Amino acid sequence: MRIILGIESSCDETAAALVTSERTILAQHIASQDEVHRPYGGVVPEIAARAHAERLAPMIEATLADAGMTLDDVDAIAATAGPGLIGGVMVGLVTAKALAMAADKPLIAVNHLEGHALSPRLADPELAYPYLLLLVSGGHCQILLVEGVGQFRRLATTIDDALGEAFDKSAKVLGLGYPGGPALERLAREGDAKKVPLPRPLLGSAEPHFSFAGLKSAVLRAKQNMPPPVQGCVAGSVVPPAYSDADIAASFQQAAIDCLIDRARRALAGVGPVNALVVAGGVAANTAIRTALENLAADHDLPFIAPPLALCTDNAAMIAWAGLERFERGQSDPLDVAARPRWPLDPDAEAVRGAGVKA
Ligand code: AMP
Ligand code: MG
Numbered sequence: 001m002r003i004i005l006g007i008e009s010s011c012d013e014t015a016a017a018l019v020t021s022e023r024t025i026l027a028q029h030i031a032s033q034d035e036v037h038r039p040y041g042g043v044v045p046e047i048a049a050r051a052h053a054e055r056l057a058p059m060i061e062a063t064l065a066d067a068g069m070t071l072d073d074v075d076a077i078a079a080t081a082g083p084g085l086i087g088g089v090m091v092g093l094v095t096a097k098a099l100a101m102a103a104d105k106p107l108i109a110v111n112h113l114e115g116h117a118l119s120p121r122l123a124d125p126e127l128a129y130p131y132l133l134l135l136v137s138g139g140h141c142q143i144l145l146v147e148g149v150g151q152f153r154r155l156a157t158t159i160d161d162a163l164g165e166a167f168d169k170s171a172k173v174l175g176l177g178y179p180g181g182p183a184l185e186r187l188a189r190e191g192d193a194k195k196v197p198l199p200r201p202l203l204g205s206a207e208p209h210f211s212f213a214g215l216k217s218a219v220l221r222a223k224q225n226m227p228p229p230v231q232g233c234v235a236g237s238v239v240p241p242a243y244s245d246a247d248i249a250a251s252f253q254q255a256a257i258d259c260l261i262d263r264a265r266r267a268l269a270g271v272g273p274v275n276a277l278v279v280a281g282g283v284a285a286n287t288a289i290r291t292a293l294e295n296l297a298a299d300h301d302l303p304f305i306a307p308p309l310a311l312c313t314d315n316a317a318m319i320a321w322a323g324l325e326r327f328e329r330g331q332s333d334p335l336d337v338a339a340r341p342r343w344p345l346d347p348d349a350e351a352v353r354g355a356g357v358k359a
Contacts (some may be wrong), residue, residue: 003020124307138168281306
């Protein structure tokens, strides 16, 4: 049995985990920085990096202590080396390098997106390559054909906002705080998805990609144009506005789901045989999205696989697992491996419309 220490610090979760080749998470600590960033309504990179630097080392110590282990018991050390906010990535990667050097263990530089992409295999030993993956998070919205470790074909990506970003920004418009995705989903349960007509960008388009910026702007307009309640004919009575915040939330969520399903259906039609439809990333926590994807998979006679919620949002167990998959294939990285703010899973994928020249 191999044991990998995983470290995650690419955005606003600081995490350490010990994972075995038998798919057991021996111990894991995760500290969310939601409280730290809430006053700013989004993640502030400099503050995130400082928080990682304060929290990571004691967290690794606590993770090892929980499992009753020391670094001597670990076979390799895996850390997110990108993509992500570079200050945070550097904190995690440099910590992993120092530990690898001190304990004389191999270092594995993990692509955070590969962590998300392979996490369903940590949860499900039956899941074999190839599978179609929808990676939907705060920073990413991609459809990928996962053919093996390090073997990805990007079939679609977003030309503007990520899906989680659209949830968060729409939630902000509705005054739901940060991060708003889960709160928006809760509010949507009380609303009527047919009340507010919202656009479905790129629905039915020959282009395979996603777009959510126009939908997000339409949410803002719907909120700004919401008519105020008016005095009714009967004294003291009030006629409510034609729609409520909950209706906007429900209508937004339904529009987002319609776009997601349309794009996923298009990808499934063109991809060839796959073993499953898989969803990963923080937005996979959304129950309405899971249900819609489950139905889509059933339409195509495919199993639908969604990792447990704790594995969907950023965590270190998925980094340890991706490191393990690489370690088992004899891979490791030198101590001078670079931290990468950008690191596409499929470097051969064509640049999308609207993409800048950021390499
Ligand atoms: P990640 O980027 O993978 O850490 O995931 C975080 C993103 O997932 C944020 O944009 C959250 O708002 C979003 N998210 C988390 N839970 C939900 C939910 N229930 N519905 C929609 N979005 C969610
Ligand atoms: Mg993520």
